[in-house]
Amino acid sequence: MTTTTQTAEERWLRFRQARNEALAEPHGWLTLTSFQWLGDEPAALELVPGLWSAAGDTASLTAHSADALTELASGRLVEGTLTAVLADEESLMWVAYGGADGRRVVVELARRAGRYAIRTRDAESPVLTAFTGVPVFDYNPDLVVVGRFEPNDEPRQESIRTAHPDVPGTASTVGDVVFSLPDENREFRLHASQEDAGSLAITFHDRTNGTTTASWRKVATRRPRPDGTVVLDFNRAINYPSAFTPYGTCPMPVRANVVDAPIEAGEKDPLR
Template sequence: MTVQLPTTDLQAFTQDWLEWYRGQEERLAAPHGFLALTGLHWLDDRPQRFPDAPGAWRTDAAGVTVVLDDGEELIVEGTPVRGEHRFGVLPERGGVDAVWGDAVIEVAKRGGHDIVRPRHPDAPLRTAFAGTPAYAPDPRWVVTGRYRAFDEPRPTTVGAAVEGLEHVYDAPGRVEFELDGRPLALTAFPGHGPGRLLVLFTDATSGVTTYAANRALSLDPPAADGTVVLDFNRATNLPCAYTDLATCPLPPVENRLPVAIEAGQKTPLERDRA
């Protein structure tokens, strides 16, 4: 069911969307946001040095270790470290941000692999960022659906923006809804915050006006009766839409919608130029 707004509320609807959009752009272009990435370094048991991070890095069964040269220092959880520092075993999709001067060295695990991803505020992608194109907000794309929880969360393996990498999520349920009388459904993953959901999807605009690989939509916790609102005006690009240094998940096969969702963020200018 599409939400119909009185004409008098359209201005407030648009203003709310603009505030959301500006917040998205500010987080993306923050000094250590995803536009500040300068490298995606995969670790193994051989010490490796990188041009955009200090020290020699390796990983093994005991986790990630860095050995800093004389005069080099990282700030890890507020504490200066020198020489050898052990980050230990990192959880999947977890990580630690170590401060190095005005940069942040992200140490993380993605798809079962330990990585180092430096973030420098003067990264060219960040300093040249001119904003993300988007469709004009339209209440037509605010849809009321129904969340149906699975009996048990279903482990769901999806691909990634990096070839050969896979992510596994425990999908708690699916969201059913209609667009123009056509029944559709999206498998949902856990979102950021208690009860929240995240859906990854493509649609008929993908690769045309929107990023080909994926878009994401964050959903508030469903109501007690399962009612949930999908505001496709707030469909966002994941970091991989801007940079090849991201490991973003791809949507599950069933989340490839056969309709054109002409709402939300479009293909970034950076990707068009690439």
């Protein structure tokens, strides 16, 4: 193994450590225990105290001090009715309850496809307490490939499905990343979205899905170089939260983003 490969693998190991630590946060993605839509009339929901509803653009929670719900923003017990207004796709860590500190379970308010829902995040979720790290393929330097970015004249919007059957989504793509894989005498072309600081994100299917990997994954690149080249490090391909929990609303790939080849790098299916 060369010094360059060792250095790259060491960086990947640090990336893996940071990734596992982020997933193990007390109220992170591994703690989701429910996803429940809010109705028009105040009603009780599973796993949470209080009465919950949504009318128009406003979500409401009515509770009494005996419910022991704490508003996270103020730190006060909820006594009466709280309201919140979110834009579509926004989320709010709204209230908490349970445990010695009253914050074992955080209730997230979310607005998806114009509807309000809550998700419960339990710091003692079995998924979190049993977590020892995401299974991954061994580091493979051959799956760090150089591609080229071909930008669109302007971003394109495409309707997509998400991990939740009742939540449609939209992907905004800014161009294509074109690349080849080892032992594959052909090019692959995937639509990319733009993230912070000009980096690119690609959500994709490949032939490992459903066997060793989850149904889809995501890989990010740095900002394209001045000559349009980008580096795709598939060792850093990661799962969406929906690979760990049935309560995610994660975006599926756009229709074109299918790699008809196995990409045996990055994160595996955590449930296999």
